[in-house]
Amino acid sequence: MRKFASWAKRGLIVLSPLSLAMAMAASAAGPSDSVSPSLRAAMQRDLGLTSAQLSQYLKIERLAAQQEKLQARAQGRNFAGSWIEQSNGSFKLVVATTKVGPQKAAAGIEIRNARHSFAELDASKAQLDAVLARGGKAPAGVYGWYVDVASNSVVVSVGKGKQQAGINFIAASGANAQSVRLVVDEEQPSLRADLKGGLGYLRNPGDGYLYACSIGFTVTQGSTPGYVSAGHCGDANEPVYLELTQQWTLGPRIGTFAASNFPNPGQTGNDYSWIRVDAGHTLSPIVYGWGKGDVTVRGGTEAAVGAAICRSGRTSGWRCGTIEAKNQTVNYSSGETILNLTRTTACSEGGDSGGSFITGPGQAQGVLSGGSGSCKGKQPNNRTRSFYQPLLPILSAYNLTLRTSP
Numbered sequence: 388m389r390k391f392a393s394w395a396k397r398g399l400i401v402l403s404p405l406s407l408a409m410a411m412a413a414s415a416a417g418p419s420d421s422v423s424p425s426l427r428a429a430m431q432r433d434l435g436l437t438s439a440q441l442s443q444y445l446k447i448e449r450l451a452a453q454q455e456k457l458q459a460r461a462q463g464r465n466f467a468g469s470w471i472e473q474s475n476g477s478f479k480l481v482v483a484t485t486k487v488g489p490q491k492a493a494a495g496i497e498i499r500n501a502r503h504s505f506a507e508l509d510a511s512k513a514q515l516d517a518v519l520a521r522g523g524k525a526p527a528g529v530y531g532w533y534v535d536v537a538s539n540s541v542v543v544s545v546g547k548g549k550q551q552a553g554i555n556f557i558a559a560s561g562a563n564a565q566s567v568r569l570v571v572d573e574e575q576p577s578l579r580a581d582l583k584g585g586l587g588y589l590r591n592p593g594d595g596y597l598y599a600c601s602i603g604f605t606v607t608q609g610s611t612p613g614y615v616s617a618g619h620c621g622d623a624n625e626p627v628y629l630e631l632t633q634q635w636t637l638g639p640r641i642g643t644f645a646a647s648n649f650p651n652p653g654q655t656g657n658d659y660s661w662i663r664v665d666a667g668h669t670l671s672p673i674v675y676g677w678g679k680g681d682v683t684v685r686g687g688t689e690a691a692v693g694a695a696i697c698r699s700g701r702t703s704g705w706r707c708g709t710i711e712a713k714n715q716t717v718n719y720s721s722g723e724t725i726l727n728l729t730r731t732t733a734c735s736e737g738g739d740s741g742g743s744f745i746t747g748p749g750q751a752q753g754v755l756s757g758g759s760g761s762c763k764g765k766q767p768n769n770r771t772r773s774f775y776q777p778l779l780p781i782l783s784a785y786n787l788t789l790r791t792s793p
Contacts, residue, residue: 422747423682429705430695430747433733433766440476444695445747447471447478450495451691458482458496459505467501468508468536471693471709480691483536501539503566508534509714511541514562516716516726519655523559525718528552530575533715533730536692541567542712546575573770574759577720587630587701587738588662589637590621597635601701601742602662603754604684604778605670606787611663612670613642615781616741617754618649618658619723627662630701641668646785652722658756659781660741672790674743677704683792685749687778696731696746698755698773700739703762708733708773717757717774725756728774734762735773744775751789753777 422430422445431441451471458480459466467483482492483501490498515532519525528549535542541562545553553569590598600620606613621627621644629638645663650656664670672684677699690696690710697707712730719725731744735758744752753775760771782789 421749423676425676425705426682426697426707426745426747429697430707433697433707434695434709440478441747444471444473444478447480447495448690448694448746448748451480451694452688454480454493454496455691462486464504464506466505467503467539468505468534469691470536471691472497472537481537481693483539503539505534505536507563508536508539508541508566511562511566512714512716514560515541515543515557518556518560519716519724524653525716525724526552526556529556529718530572531715531717533712535712538568542570543567544570544572547571547573572759572772575720576717576757576759576772576774588616588641589628589630589635590625591628591637592625597637599630599635599701599738600740601699601738601755603741603743604751605672605790606661606782607790608645608661608663608785608787612668613645613661613663613787614670615659615661615754615778615785615787617756617776618647618660619756620660620741621647621662623647641665648784650723650725655724655726657727657776657780657784658723658725659754659776659784661781661785661787670790672792674699674745682745683749684745684751684790685793686751686791687782687789688750689777689779690746690750690752694746696733696744696752698731698733698735698739698742698744698775700735700742700755702736702738703734706733706735706762706766708767711772713777715774719757725774725776727777727780728756729753729777731773731775732767732771733773734758734760734766734771736762751778754781 462484465484465486469482472481480496483499485504492498528546530544532543543553587599587601603615623644625644629641631638642662642664647660648657674682694710708731715728715730717725742755756774756776758773
């Protein structure tokens with residue numbers, strides 16, 4: 388019998404008994420040739436891009452980082468969201484607006500008309516979330532909900548044959564039905580517990596089992612070093628140990644959970660933690676490169692919807708996809724409902740929880756919470772999704788500073 392062990396969130400730190408090398412992503416605002424060879428290869432593989440297409444994508448990614456907030460301010464209350472879109476093999480930044488009439492845009496940007504403003508869509512999603520805030524629960528068969536800016540709607544994800552449960556949930560919430568649509572998903576997201584894996588860190592609570600996760604990003608709280616990970620990976624004051632090269636082998640103690648947030652089944656909350664690292668270990672702002680070169684963490688600039696993103700984990704190594712939506716509420720199969728997750732098409736496996744999500748140029752994005760599907764077969768596909776807890780709210784919640792390198 389095997390018990391719960393959370394996914395090592397993609398992106399780990401590589402530790403020796405005297406060194407702790409954190410798994411993190413590369414920077415978000417550098418030139419395209421700053422993307423590490425290992426990450427570039429993973430992006431081309433999982434996104435199905437040629438080298439030339441990836442270079443053009445990276446240009447648009449930088450454009451989105453520079454223009455996304457400026458465009459939102461320019462559209463004001465008419466702003467309906469923005470995202471990176473691929474069309475005929477090339478990429479562009481799409482800015483949606485409810486303002487009628489043609490508008491000029493800079494090269495690489497398309498202004499597109501939409502029916503609902505982002506504020507309207509966000510208000511509809513908030514009404515769905517309010518059902519939980521009032522003590523209600525997501526009905527069986529309702530997997531989650533999020534604002535999908537590309538379709539200008541709020542998506543409620545349901546299981547096969549559970550459309551009526553979704554309709555009843557929407558009606559009970561009072562959300563604007565004209566802005567909400569149902570999407571049938573093949574599999575409910577889960578926390579992906581696994582007792583097998585590669586590099587990572589381990590808990591040994593004394594029940595006869597080891598529990599594995601991956602390190603997210605190295606941080607500091609004042610002068611105290613540590614790293615962030617998933618909340619379901621452990622509880623406050625629990626010690627953690629380095630996992631040696633031989634899997635499931637306890638190495639030296641490396642630290643203790645300083646704080647952890649994760650709801651009980653039937654309840655709602657976030658999924659993040661931070662681990663205070665013991666003296667004698669060195670933390671570096673890098674992502675483990677799986678034998679193909681480590682990746683330096685450059686910053687924590689938030690990526691746009693549609694942006695390419697990669698994750699690193701003890702089980703499945705580098706895996707890439709795109710950001711589909713932000714601020715999704717996810718109802719896991721184990722009964723917990725997690726708020727404010729980012730939805731991606733990247734795959735993940737058991738043992739990857741807590742690991743890092745990063746952009747190609749190296750901007751840290753968040754830590755893996757859970758997912759559906761697997762990394763087997765052709766990627767991406769309609770079944771496979773991974774969800775991460777964004778990094779910036781974690782840093783704010785625990786008063787942490789991300790470790791970076793120029």
